[in-house]
Amino acid sequence: MSDSSPLPPVLLHPEAELARDALSTPLLSRAALLARWAGPGTRVDAGGGLVEEQLAPAAEALGLTGDDAAAGASEAWRVAMDAGLVEVVDEEAGTVVAGEDLALLTGGSPHDVLAVWLAALETVLADAAVPDLDELMDAMDEGGEIDFSRLDWNPEAEAEFLDGVLGNLYLLTASEDGPGDGPVPLPALAASMIVPGDMDEPTNDVLEQVSDAMMRLDDQFRLLEPIGIVAYRPVDEDLMADPEEEPAAPVDETDVSRYGMVRLTPLGVYGLRARLLEAGFDAPAVGDLADKGADVLLDGSAAYGSRAALAETEQWLVRREPLDAARELLGAARGADHGAPLRRLRCQQALSLVGGQAEPAVREVLDDPELGGLARVWLSELGATDVPAPSEELVFWLTIDTLAAQLAAEGNSEELQALVEGLAQQHGGFFSAAWRVDHPATPDVLEAMGRLHPDKRIAKEARKAAFKARSQQGG
Numbered sequence: 081m082s083d084s085s086p087l088p089p090v091l092l093h094p095e096a097e098l099a100r101d102a103l104s105t106p107l108l109s110r111a112a113l114l115a116r117w118a119g120p121g122t123r124v125d126a127g128g129g130l131v132e133e134q135l136a137p138a139a140e141a142l143g144l145t146g147d148d149a150a151a152g153a154s155e156a157w158r159v160a161m162d163a164g165l166v167e168v169v170d171e172e173a174g175t176v177v178a179g180e181d182l183a184l185l186t187g188g189s190p191h192d193v194l195a196v197w198l199a200a201l202e203t204v205l206a207d208a209a210v211p212d213l214d215e216l217m218d219a220m221d222e223g224g225e226i227d228f229s230r231l232d233w234n235p236e237a238e239a240e241f242l243d244g245v246l247g248n249l250y251l252l253t254a255s256e257d258g259p260g261d262g263p264v265p266l267p268a269l270a271a272s273m274i275v276p277g278d279m280d281e282p283t284n285d286v287l288e289q290v291s292d293a294m295m296r297l298d299d300q301f302r303l304l305e306p307i308g309i310v311a312y313r314p315v316d317e318d319l320m321a322d323p324e325e326e327p328a329a330p331v332d333e334t335d336v337s338r339y340g341m342v343r344l345t346p347l348g349v350y351g352l353r354a355r356l357l358e359a360g361f362d363a364p365a366v367g368d369l370a371d372k373g374a375d376v377l378l379d380g381s382a383a384y385g386s387r388a389a390l391a392e393t394e395q396w397l398v399r400r401e402p403l404d405a406a407r408e409l410l411g412a413a414r415g416a417d418h419g420a421p422l423r424r425l426r427c428q429q430a431l432s433l434v435g436g437q438a439e440p441a442v443r444e445v446l447d448d449p450e451l452g453g454l455a456r457v458w459l460s461e462l463g464a465t466d467v468p469a470p471s472e473e474l475v476f477w478l479t480i481d482t483l484a485a486q487l488a489a490e491g492n493s494e495e496l497q498a499l500v501e502g503l504a505q506q507h508g509g510f511f512s513a514a515w516r517v518d519h520p521a522t523p524d525v526l527e528a529m530g531r532l533h534p535d536k537r538i539a540k541e542a543r544k545a546a547f548k549a550r551s552q553q554g555g
Contacts, residue, residue: 086362088254089388090353093346099190101347102197105308108163110142110156111200115165115182117141123174128161130154131174155207159307162203163196194350197308201351204307208300209238241273241293242300248272249310250352253344256385266301266315266340270294294340301342309348313341370395374405374412377430378423382488393430406431406438414450416520418488425485428454436462453478476517479503484521487528497532504529504538511545515552523550 092098102108117138123131130138130153138157139149160166164181168174181199184192249269252258270293275282282290294315301312316338344352356363369380369392377396381389397405413427414420431438442458445451446468453474459467470478483503486496504510514526526546533539 086364086383087251087356088256089364089366089368089384089392090250090254090349091366091388091391092350092353095190095194098347098350099193099197101308101345102193103185105197105347106306107156107159107204108197108200108307110152111160111163111165112182112185113142114138114153114156115160115178118166118176118178120175122176124161124168124176125174126171128158128168130157158207159200159203163199165196197347198351198354201307201309204304204309205242206239208303209235209242241296244273245269245297246309246352247356249342249344250349250356253349256387259343261343263311263313263337263341263343265336266294266297266342267336269342270297297342298340301340308345309351310342311345313337315340366391367395368392370399372396374408378409378412378426379419381426382419382422386489389426390429390433393426393433397430397433402434402437403441406434406441407444410441410445410451413454414448416450418520420450421481421484421521422488424451424454424481425489428458431458432461439464449477453481473517476514477519480514480517480519480522480525483525483528484519487525492528492532496528497534500529500532501534504533504535504542511541515545515549517549520553523553 093101103112123134125131135150135153138153139145142149142153142156144152157166160179164179165185166176166182167179169177181196184196188196249264252264252269253260267290270290271282274289274293275286279286298315301310302314304310305312318338353363353365364380366388369377372380374396377393381392384392400408409427409430413424415423431442439459439462442455446455448455453470456467456470457478483496483499486493486499490496511526515522519525523546526542526549530539530542530546533542
């Protein structure tokens with residue numbers, strides 16, 4: 081994931097809703113409870129952690145029982161410290177008081193609450209990159225100290241791996257062809273980090289690395305779920321049992337969910353986007369362009385998928401009077417630059433959302449050389465019967481403009497290939513006329529048609545036409 085390439089836009093839930101989600105996460109709610117439980121008699125060690133004799137009372141205050149109660153209390157306390165819910169007032173005596181940020185959880189704005197949650201998230205992410213207890217115990221020397229040289233652990237590499245996994249999960253969630261709100265199988269997520277993109281068939285060594293990564297991620301996602309960033313279905317315990325033992329119940333070997341399923345929560349999408357922005361990535365959200373001009377809207381949403389562009393446009397339109405918005409959109413759609421065809425396509429899509437109230441503005445541009453074709457198509461789709469017939473020259477210009485927009489929006493997609501095939505079939509002399517069209521994108525469109533058309537003869541015609549068009553334009 082390159083920080084120079086914009087990520088797909090995400091649709092964020094309202095901050096008030098996200099703040100409620102944050103307050104109800106098990107880990108932040110426990111941290112807040114411990115911050116309120118702490119008093120003059122609460123003692124911490126040099127690192128700010130609860131001293132050992134305080135762990136049992138802290139666990140009792142949280143209602144935790146069992147072997148993991150003390151560890152759960154210690155984790156919640158660490159989150160409380162790092163999130164500013166408690167603070168040390170006397171380092172020598174090890175005494176603490178409630179932190180300034182504790183009041184934000186009840187009296188602050190939703191944004192304030194989310195800022196506290198983000199601080200808690202950083203603590204949990206750091207913990208998730210640390211080896212598990214069994215590994216630490218194995219690395220302990222005779223004196224009871226951890227010998228880090230025995231651990232196969234690189235803190236920076238481990239943190240980068242987890243960041244990469246979460247980045248891929250964010251991409252999958254935001255991408256239009258991804259699962260959206262649905263879960264991602266853990267093997268697919270692990271493979272996205274391990275298997276090279278140009279490897280057709282993973283080797284046994286690579287598959288073993290994927291399996292090891294899955295087990296690491298299984299541990300990490302179990303740690304991350306209580307802070308609310310993911311919803312996680314863990315790996316089926318039967319998969320890790322001794323293969324010689326008979327399973328307790330019949331198992332379906334084809335059930336991918338047994339290998340772990342994870343999805344980002346709305347809170348997780350918010351949190352990862354905040355971290356990506358902090359790291360310098362261009363991570364847009366739907367609504368970022370709502371207060372900008374139509375030129376920024378059309379250019380900014382050009383790289384969006386169709387659903388995201390539609391959602392962005394809806395938010396932009398709701399702030400404006402329909403007729404004024406239509407005129408502004410049409411004005412921004414003009415141009416002969418490389419991005420102009422896609423701007424016009426996005427404009428036409430936006431006008432369809434405005435509906436009949438845009439008709440006066442659209443009729444005003446019927447004679448415009450760049451917008452007249454768009455206007456005729458839009459009015460015809462509206463059901464208008466008095467739409468002036470386009471000239472042959474305008475029909476060809478509009479065809480090139482439309483193909484250029486589709487090429488910019490979708491690349492060499494199957495849909496575009498079908499459009500190209502249909503166009504060449506319907507118009508036998510298309511290429512002999514198309515190369516003469518006075519449109520900046522004519523050579524590129526004809527070259528694309530040559531790449532996309534499966535018939536070698538027609539593809540050759542398209543390439544010849546592209547050469548003529550480029551020669552005509554002096555390029």
